[in-house]
Each structure stands twice: as C-alpha cells, then as structure tokens.
Amino acid sequence: MATQKKTFDAVEVLNEIESKFDMVQILDQEGNIVNEDLMPDLTDEQLVELMERMVWTRVLDQRSISLNRQGRLGFYAPTAGQEASQLASQYALESDDYILPGYRDVPQLIWQGLPLTKAFLFSRGHFEGNQFPEGVNALSPQIIIGAQYVQTAGVALGIKKRGKDAVAITYTGDGGTSQGDFYEGINFASAYKAPAIFVVQNNQYAISTPRDLQTNAKTLAQKGVASGIPSVLVDGMDALAVYKVTKEARERAVKGEGPTLIETMTYRYGPHTMAGDDPTRYRTEETDTEWEAKDPIIRFRKFLEAKGLWNEEKENEHIEKAKEDIKNAIKEADGVEKQTVTQLMEIMYDEMPSNLKEQYEVYKEKESK
Incomplete structure (x- = not known):
C-alpha cells in the first residue's frame, strides 16, 4: 500500500535553511582560541603585520575625523570597529585581485597599494584622487549603494574569460543587501561561476535604520542561497575568522568553483558619515558598550600578547608611525594644485x-x- 505523501511545509524549509548559518569564530572576546581546527596558516610575522595594519588604520580613522572637522577633508565615512572585517579580508587577497569598494572601504584600497595622498584627494573630490597608480587593481569607492555588486560580477567574469588566477572582491553594508543591484550582481556571478567574493559588512545600521527593520531574514548570508552561492556568516570582529573564510572563498574562486557571499557581523563605532549623522539619536549607550567589548583590535591584541608577539611599546611605536605617515600625506595633498x-x-x-x-x-x- 502506497504511503501518503507528506504535505510540503514551506515554513519548515525556511527555518531549516536559516538554522544552518552558525557564526564562524576563531577568537573569543578575550582573544582565546575557541576553534583550533580553523586556525589559518599565518606566520608570526604575518600575524604581527595584520595587527600593525589594524592599529595604523584606527589612527587613520581618528585623524581623518579630525581633518574633516577642520575642513581639510571632504566626504568621510568612519571605519573604527570594522578593521577586522576590512583588513583581514584584504589580507587574504593577492596583488592581482581586484577590489571594488564602497565608500567606507578606503582602508582596503590603501593596503592594496593606493597612496594615502590619493585617498585624501578622493575625499576632497579632486580628480587626481581617482587616478590610481599602475598596478593598483581597484576601482574608486562607489557612492551608489550596491552598484559595486553588479560591477564586481562583470569584473569577475572578465577575469575568468582571461584565464587569470585572480578574484574580484566587493563590499557593501547591511542596507546594501536590500538594493536590486545586490541581487542582480550575485545572481549573474553565480550563473557564470565568476570568481567573485561578495562581502556584506553587517554593521547593524544602514545609516539610522537598524538591521532588524532592514529585512526579516535571520541572516544576510542566507540571501546568497537563492542564487546558488555558498554563503557564510562570520564574526566580523575576529580578524582570524574573517581571514580564514575569505582565504577559502578565494581558493574556491580561482579553482573555478564560483563566487562566495560572506556576511561579517561587525559594528561601526562612529557615525555613518561625517555629513551630519548623529548615531546617539538611534543607538543606545548600552549597545555601543556591548560592541566596544568586542573591539577587533583589543581582541587581536590579547591574542598576540599571549603569544609574546605584541606589547604596548610596539603599539605606541606604530601609532606614532601612522601619525607621521598621515601628516606627510595630508601635506602632500595640500600641495596639489586646486581643482577648478x-x-x-x-x-x-x-x-x-x-x-x-x-x-x-x-x-x-x-x-x-
């Protein structure tokens, strides 16, 4: 006797998919290794270099905010809190890879080879800020929300057609996942198995709109599933975890296995941009305090100190180096002929x-x- 077919339960299928997205983490808030099996193959020198970049970038953010308030920079989107998400993902790249950034992703460009002076000129709206040196494989930061996702699909397909062992990586925020360009980009890249990495930096707020009002989906990572893209949710305050998932995504892409979507759970400590946004109007002090305890630099510092690779003296030395680099770059930018x-x-x-x-x-x- 034939068994009766079970009624299809669409809600059950949705719940099952959403339950699969556990957050990848290697370091906890105290810098302890909680998943030894996922530890990336990085030397002590590389671990220190990544920390140096994060410290340098935090100083750059502080100074850029100051310079903006002085009227010496134009458009600026603060980055503090997102260093692990931004820099650890870029650290997993090769020089032949292409970066298609959003407006908050200037740090990745700098570590991909863009001179800091150029970044300052971009902020000022000077055309020379968009003239990248030869060998810097990147486009200028995209201002239109999500547009870089469509562009990345095209660049990645171009890389594939040329037979290059490289990838195109792009970034957007949680709000960007609500844009049509987001879906068009990931679907196109998936259909053609283009070597792309799509990073969603979920910093909890699309300007003042909280993530829970942005979408009813339990994760943003699951949005890649509908396009047939392997997707992952990662602790965006954990530099090692971000590096690990990005490195694996790159390896898959250059093998011809197509794109990956990565959601990094992170936070921006400052305003959305310096153009009048006031985060105290839509974020609570309790929320800020909770995320400050997860600070990516503090977490990574504790990890390195436990290994005997980092100390206060080293950090202070690198802070001073960053200040000197920034001082020289802004002076050079000031010397560029004004644009008419x-x-x-x-x-x-x-x-x-x-x-x-x-x-x-x-x-x-x-x-x-």
Missing part, C-alpha cells in the same frame, strides 16, 4: 555639450580674476 570647475568640465567630456560650453566660459572668466 573648468578643469572638471574639460576632463568630464570628450565633446562638451552646448549648454555647458556657455557655463564653461562664465567660469573661465571668474577663474581668471
């Missing part, structure tokens, strides 16, 4: 539209005075 409106018009068009030709003459006269 007519210069911008000249480099924007091969053939200037008639309506702008008239404006061009007006500005040219103003600039001559």
Whole structure:
C-alpha cells in the first residue's frame, strides 16, 4: 500500500535553511582560541603585520575625523570597529585581485597599494584622487549603494574569460543587501561561476535604520542561497575568522568553483558619515558598550600578547608611525594644485555639450580674476 505523501511545509524549509548559518569564530572576546581546527596558516610575522595594519588604520580613522572637522577633508565615512572585517579580508587577497569598494572601504584600497595622498584627494573630490597608480587593481569607492555588486560580477567574469588566477572582491553594508543591484550582481556571478567574493559588512545600521527593520531574514548570508552561492556568516570582529573564510572563498574562486557571499557581523563605532549623522539619536549607550567589548583590535591584541608577539611599546611605536605617515600625506595633498570647475568640465567630456560650453566660459572668466 502506497504511503501518503507528506504535505510540503514551506515554513519548515525556511527555518531549516536559516538554522544552518552558525557564526564562524576563531577568537573569543578575550582573544582565546575557541576553534583550533580553523586556525589559518599565518606566520608570526604575518600575524604581527595584520595587527600593525589594524592599529595604523584606527589612527587613520581618528585623524581623518579630525581633518574633516577642520575642513581639510571632504566626504568621510568612519571605519573604527570594522578593521577586522576590512583588513583581514584584504589580507587574504593577492596583488592581482581586484577590489571594488564602497565608500567606507578606503582602508582596503590603501593596503592594496593606493597612496594615502590619493585617498585624501578622493575625499576632497579632486580628480587626481581617482587616478590610481599602475598596478593598483581597484576601482574608486562607489557612492551608489550596491552598484559595486553588479560591477564586481562583470569584473569577475572578465577575469575568468582571461584565464587569470585572480578574484574580484566587493563590499557593501547591511542596507546594501536590500538594493536590486545586490541581487542582480550575485545572481549573474553565480550563473557564470565568476570568481567573485561578495562581502556584506553587517554593521547593524544602514545609516539610522537598524538591521532588524532592514529585512526579516535571520541572516544576510542566507540571501546568497537563492542564487546558488555558498554563503557564510562570520564574526566580523575576529580578524582570524574573517581571514580564514575569505582565504577559502578565494581558493574556491580561482579553482573555478564560483563566487562566495560572506556576511561579517561587525559594528561601526562612529557615525555613518561625517555629513551630519548623529548615531546617539538611534543607538543606545548600552549597545555601543556591548560592541566596544568586542573591539577587533583589543581582541587581536590579547591574542598576540599571549603569544609574546605584541606589547604596548610596539603599539605606541606604530601609532606614532601612522601619525607621521598621515601628516606627510595630508601635506602632500595640500600641495596639489586646486581643482577648478573648468578643469572638471574639460576632463568630464570628450565633446562638451552646448549648454555647458556657455557655463564653461562664465567660469573661465571668474577663474581668471
């Protein structure tokens, strides 16, 4: 006698998928190893180098906020709290890999080879800030939310068609996963098995919109499943865990196994940008304190100190080095000839539209005075 077919339960399927996304973690908040099997193959020198980069970048963030308030920088999106998410993922890359950043992802560009002076000029809106040196495989930070995901799918497909052992990596925030470009990008890359890594830096707030109002999905990582992309949820305050999952995603991609989506659970300590956002209006002091206890630099510092690889003297030395580097870079940026409106018009068009030709003459006269 045939058994009766069980009624399909769509809710049960959803719950089962969501339950699979356990967060990958190697270091706990106290810097203790909680998953020895996942420890990445990094030398002591590499571990120290990663810490140095995180410390340097934290200083850069502090100084950039100061410079912005002084009127010496333009657009700036703070990065403190996201160092592990940003720098450990970039550390897993090779020089031939391409980075397609969002506007908060300038640190990855710098460690991929972009001179700091160029980063400062980008912030000021100077065209030279978008003229990257030869060999820096990256695009300028994308301002349009999620647009870099579509671009990354195209760049990754280009890498595949050229037979290169490289990947294209991109970043967006939790809010970016609600954009149409997000879905189009991951679906295209999945369909063509393009060597792409899609990082979602879930810093809990899309400007002032909390993550729980952004989507009803229990994780953002699971959004990759619908496109057939292997996806992972990782502790974004744990540099070793972020490095590990990114390295494995890269290895899969260069083997021809297609893209990966990585959700990093992280936090931004500062405002969304320095353009008037006030996080105290939508975040509580208790929430800030909870995440400050998970600070990626403090956690990694404890881990390295326990191994005898780091101490206060080393950290202070690197803080001073960062300050000196930043001082020299901003001085160099100050020495670059100011951009004029007519210069911008000249480099924007091969053939200037008639309506702008008239404006061009007006500005040219103003600039001559």
